[in-house]
Amino acid sequence: xxxGDASQVVSELHGKLQREILTDEADRWSYSxxxxxxxxxxxxxxxxxxRDEVVKIVQTAVKYRVxxxxxxxxxxxxxxxxxxYGGIVVDTSWxxxxxxxxxxxxxxxxxxxxxxxxxxxxxxxxGLFYPPDPSSSEVSTIGGNVAENSGGPRGLKYGVTRDYxxxxxxxxxxxxxxxxxxxxxxxxxxxxxxxxxxxxxxTLGIVTEVILRLVPRPxxxxxxxxxFDDLVSSGRAxxxxxxxxxxxxxxxxxxxxCLIAVESxxxxxxxxxxxxxxxxxxxxxxxxxxxxxxxxxxxxxELGAKEVRVARNExxxxxxxxxxxxxxxxxxxxxxxxxxxxxxVPRSQIPEMFRRLNQIREKYDLxxxxxxxxxxxxxxxxxxxxxxDDEEMERVEEAVSEIFRAAIELGGTLSGEHGIGTMxxxxxxxxxxxxxxxxxxxxxxxxxxxxxxxxxxxxPNNERNRVxxx
Amino acid sequence: xxxGDASQVVSELHGKLQREILTDEADRWSYSxxxxxxxxxxxxxxxxxxRDEVVKIVQTAVKYRVxxxxxxxxxxxxxxxxxxYGGIVVDTSWxxxxxxxxxxxxxxxxxxxxxxxxxxxxxxxxGLFYPPDPSSSEVSTIGGNVAENSGGPRGLKYGVTRDYxxxxxxxxxxxxxxxxxxxxxxxxxxxxxxxxxxxxxxTLGIVTEVILRLVPRPxxxxxxxxxFDDLVSSGRAxxxxxxxxxxxxxxxxxxxxCLIAVESxxxxxxxxxxxxxxxxxxxxxxxxxxxxxxxxxxxxxELGAKEVRVARNExxxxxxxxxxxxxxxxxxxxxxxxxxxxxxVPRSQIPEMFRRLNQIREKYDLxxxxxxxxxxxxxxxxxxxxxxDDEEMERVEEAVSEIFRAAIELGGTLSGEHGIGTMxxxxxxxxxxxxxxxxxxxxxxxxxxxxxxxxxxxxPNNERNRVxxx
Numbered sequence: 012x013x014x015g016d017a018s019q020v021v022s023e024l025h026g027k028l029q030r031e032i033l034t035d036e037a038d039r040w041s042y043s044x045x046x047x048x049x050x051x052x053x054x055x056x057x058x059x060x061x062r063d064e065v066v067k068i069v070q071t072a073v074k075y076r077v078x079x080x081x082x083x084x085x086x087x088x089x090x091x092x093x094x095x096y097g098g099i100v101v102d103t104s105w106x107x108x109x110x111x112x113x114x115x116x117x118x119x120x121x122x123x124x125x126x127x128x129x130x131x132x133x134x135x136x137x138g139l140f141y142p143p144d145p146s147s148s149e150v151s152t153i154g155g156n157v158a159e160n161s162g163g164p165r166g167l168k169y170g171v172t173r174d175y176x177x178x179x180x181x182x183x184x185x186x187x188x189x190x191x192x193x194x195x196x197x198x199x200x201x202x203x204x205x206x207x208x209x210x211x212x213x214t215l216g217i218v219t220e221v222i223l224r225l226v227p228r229p230x231x232x233x234x235x236x237x238x239f240d241d242l243v244s245s246g247r248a249x250x251x252x253x254x255x256x257x258x259x260x261x262x263x264x265x266x267x268x269c270l271i272a273v274e275s276x277x278x279x280x281x282x283x284x285x286x287x288x289x290x291x292x293x294x295x296x297x298x299x300x301x302x303x304x305x306x307x308x309x310x311x312x313e314l315g316a317k318e319v320r321v322a323r324n325e326x327x328x329x330x331x332x333x334x335x336x337x338x339x340x341x342x343x344x345x346x347x348x349x350x351x352x353x354x355x356v357p358r359s360q361i362p363e364m365f366r367r368l369n370q371i372r373e374k375y376d377l378x379x380x381x382x383x384x385x386x387x388x389x390x391x392x393x394x395x396x397x398x399x400d401d402e403e404m405e406r407v408e409e410a411v412s413e414i415f416r417a418a419i420e421l422g423g424t425l426s427g428e429h430g431i432g433t434m435x436x437x438x439x440x441x442x443x444x445x446x447x448x449x450x451x452x453x454x455x456x457x458x459x460x461x462x463x464x465x466x467x468x469x470x471p472n473n474e475r476n477r478v479x480x481x
Numbered sequence: 482x483x484x485g486d487a488s489q490v491v492s493e494l495h496g497k498l499q500r501e502i503l504t505d506e507a508d509r510w511s512y513s514x515x516x517x518x519x520x521x522x523x524x525x526x527x528x529x530x531x532r533d534e535v536v537k538i539v540q541t542a543v544k545y546r547v548x549x550x551x552x553x554x555x556x557x558x559x560x561x562x563x564x565x566y567g568g569i570v571v572d573t574s575w576x577x578x579x580x581x582x583x584x585x586x587x588x589x590x591x592x593x594x595x596x597x598x599x600x601x602x603x604x605x606x607x608g609l610f611y612p613p614d615p616s617s618s619e620v621s622t623i624g625g626n627v628a629e630n631s632g633g634p635r636g637l638k639y640g641v642t643r644d645y646x647x648x649x650x651x652x653x654x655x656x657x658x659x660x661x662x663x664x665x666x667x668x669x670x671x672x673x674x675x676x677x678x679x680x681x682x683x684t685l686g687i688v689t690e691v692i693l694r695l696v697p698r699p700x701x702x703x704x705x706x707x708x709f710d711d712l713v714s715s716g717r718a719x720x721x722x723x724x725x726x727x728x729x730x731x732x733x734x735x736x737x738x739c740l741i742a743v744e745s746x747x748x749x750x751x752x753x754x755x756x757x758x759x760x761x762x763x764x765x766x767x768x769x770x771x772x773x774x775x776x777x778x779x780x781x782x783e784l785g786a787k788e789v790r791v792a793r794n795e796x797x798x799x800x801x802x803x804x805x806x807x808x809x810x811x812x813x814x815x816x817x818x819x820x821x822x823x824x825x826v827p828r829s830q831i832p833e834m835f836r837r838l839n840q841i842r843e844k845y846d847l848x849x850x851x852x853x854x855x856x857x858x859x860x861x862x863x864x865x866x867x868x869x870d871d872e873e874m875e876r877v878e879e880a881v882s883e884i885f886r887a888a889i890e891l892g893g894t895l896s897g898e899h900g901i902g903t904m905x906x907x908x909x910x911x912x913x914x915x916x917x918x919x920x921x922x923x924x925x926x927x928x929x930x931x932x933x934x935x936x937x938x939x940x941p942n943n944e945r946n947r948v949x950x951x
Contacts, residue, residue, distance in 0.1 A: 113829065115829035116828050139724075162669075166667050171667060173673065189916045190917070191917065195826065195857065195897065196640065196641070198825065198897065199901070200913065201921050201939055202681055202921050204917065204920060204921075207677050207924075227725075227726045254607070256700055296765065299766030299769040357588070358587065384667075388666075422663060424669075425670045428667050431671060443660075447660070447661065454677075457920070457924055458920065
């Protein structure tokens with residue numbers, strides 16, 4: 012791969028854009044990392060404010076064959092926006108002019124720099140609902156969500172970002188403007204370029220506008236914390252609930268290590284002697300949720316739950332969710348480095364996945380805690396370690412590979428919601444096979460013949476094969 | 482385009498497949514048309530019974546550069562399976578060995594020749610639900626549904642086929658076996674090849690297995706027929722219902738011409754003096770639907786409905802749907818040729834689309850009736866004409882072009898659920914633009930460098946520019 016000199020792009024664009032191009036090292040530094048691992052200093056950072064500026068940037072990058080890396084607010088957990096071959100980071104978080112809700116069409120039209128939570132609030136003002144809720148929603152941009160096909164707890168009932176993107180405007184890797192899809196739920200005109208771009212991690216173009224589907228806001232919700240003496244029973248309870256005609260909007264699981272970590276960090280009255288706790292939420296019509304949460308309670312008690320706490324009001328509900336949301340910061344105190352995985356398995360395999368994770372924990376003698384969106388099989392095994400401890404990191408690498416293999420053997424996937432990025436690229440062929448990899452390469456080449464749009468992501472190269480870049 | 486001789490493929494495969502290759506003209510004849518227009522006699526028809534046979538067929542077709550056309554049961558309304566350049570039709574309707582429901586995973590794994598309605602019934606046996614319901618569901622195959630991304634009345638609440646396909650096995654145009662996606666709702670590993678293939682109309686490969694997402698079966702449903710004196714009020718009622726926190730599973734609309742046609746065909750007590758009738762169905766928890774159908778009634782009466790008939794039991798409910806389902810056969814009696822369009826607009830544009838359709842009807846002096854899935858903007862303007870009347874058919878062609886233009890001008894799409902096929906290929910650039918067309922061509926070439934997999938579909942050529950092949 013031979014790329015051109017970023018400084019040529021910088022000089023050519025100098026004075027032609029609304030915001031100044033960042034070339035100071037201090038400025039560039041804050042664009043050298045994301046929420047995963049590895050630091051790569053970009054040669055420059057450009058902050059376009061409009062689609063036309065993005066076109067100008069891409070066309071100039073094409074002219075000088077300089078790689079460009081679209082970026083939102085950098086909350087990626089897989090290395091999506093890292094400038095691994097140098098070049099220019101294109102920070103789209105300044106494109107914030109549009110957040111339009113069209114209640115009659117049940118759609119919103121949004122600029123890429125708008126935060127996910129801003130869309131939640133704008134929809135709510137019209138009695139509508141934008142379901143995808145990545146944990147980062149207060150800081151992550153919709154452009155980033157589209158690039159990574161972000162998920163969250165509500166995926167179980169409502170699906171993920173992909174299920175809400177009806178149309179896109181992107182600037183292609185050759186600097187053209189492509190509009191895909193539209194404002195209708197039904198659209199079968201030509202190939203589904205919209206969904207091809209969703210989740211392509213910024214490798215097929217830069218998103219400059221998103222058309223989102225909204226749904227009526229559920230009128231009510233009920234939430235319960237359910238405590239189990241063993242993990243397998245909790246897994247059986249999940250299955251039973253889901254085949255009883257009830258589709259909760261979230262089924263979150265915490266293992267004992269999480270419960271203990273949260274209690275020692277922000278005491279939330281969690282049962283630290285339990286092996287597992289589920290947080291189950293149902294939403295919808297008030298009569299329906301009242302009845303459904305009772306059924307959930309009955310099913311769980313029948314399957315051996317030792318305690319069911321149903322939130323009696325919104326305050327209690329928020330307390331339950333607060334405890335759940337403390338897991339990440341709480342476990343981060345165990346050791347300095349947190350490797351957050353998102354291996355996802357078919358629901359029925361959750362108990363087996365737990366068994367495998369236990370084995371991996373013991374085999375490699377690591378601090379491995381597990382929580383996540385158990386209702387859709389999307390677990391978050393987190394390994395707590397110390398990146399400065401080379402010996403431990405070797406065990407971490409082995410353990411992570413084994414987690415990936417276990418997920419795939421059980422019919423699951425490497426990544427449920429974090430993306431492949433740089434971190435998991437070496438493992439891609441394990442899941443999609445040689446023909447899948449070949450088709451991926453062909454699609455990438457078809458869109459981006461110069462390979463300048465976010466190179467080094469998704470598709471493995473032979474230069475590295477580690478999960479954690481150090 | 483220069484293709485090889487199909488007889489070479491036939492001789493090479495002779496005696497190597499379980500079912501005999503069809504080469505008699507009488508046999509081939511029944512594969513020369515679908516539910517749209519135009520007849521193209523294939524050179525041969527092959528009926529594989531397994532993935533391995535499909536691989537053998539495709540590899541042999543590659544060897545001799547002979548075009549192949551995947552086909553289900555031929556209910557396509559856009560020309561999807563027509564062998565427009567001669568060659569071999571690959572009839573996948575004999576691949577029926579697998580219809581497995583995994584209730585704990587909420588998935589079904591299905592062979593391409595299984596009929597959609599068989600999946601409905603298999604899911605129901607487990608208290609589960611496969612929502613997509615194209616009107617052809619009793620005869621159409623899931624392979625065809627995947628190829629065309631089929632819709633139906635329930636698209637409003639539940640989405641379309643695409644929203645339920647979690648994974649695919651396909652034989653690529655080069656004869657390789659590609660597995661995409663898997664059994665999990667969340668999967669962000671690599672490009673979304675699954676959704677790229679869904680709706681690609683058999684141009685990117687032959688589907689040999691489908692993994693479908695199932696959902697819990699709604700416990701109850703309520704249905705109402707609502708009668709309006711004018712179309713605009715019915716459009717306003719739709720908007721009001723959808724912004725009131727209720728998401729019906731279907732909002733079907735019939736205009737006066739439909740009402741009259743049904744009454745003179747199979748009297749169903751429909752109000753022939755009304756300008757429009759809506760059929761609204763809500764489903765879910767029994768308490769919720771009881772309450773919601775009352776709210777629907779109140780909203781519609783407030784907006785000027787002159788009558789609301791709520792079905793009091795399942796028999797009455799089925800009577801209402803029976804009337805709705807008589808529209809197609811009823812209007813088919815008006816004139817011998819039925820041009821069924823599926824132009825789809827954002828919901829708020831439905832009243833304006835009606836106005837445009839009225840203008841088009843008058844301008845071209847045609848029998849144009851309108852019904853369809855109004856809740857998701859997916860109308861079915863049907864032009865009743867006589868294919869032998871050249872002068873009339875000229876007006877039909879003009880009218881259809883104008884319908885397409887109107888849909889796109891109003892922010893909609895050429896096709897909501899029927900597909901582009903041969904019929905609308907000439908109009909594709911009108912919607913997706915030159916860059917979209919270019920990307921479509923590149924993707925097709927990346928998957929199918931020899932252009933032997935269902936050529937002549939979606940992508941326009943310069944040989945024809947008519948909707949109705951005669």
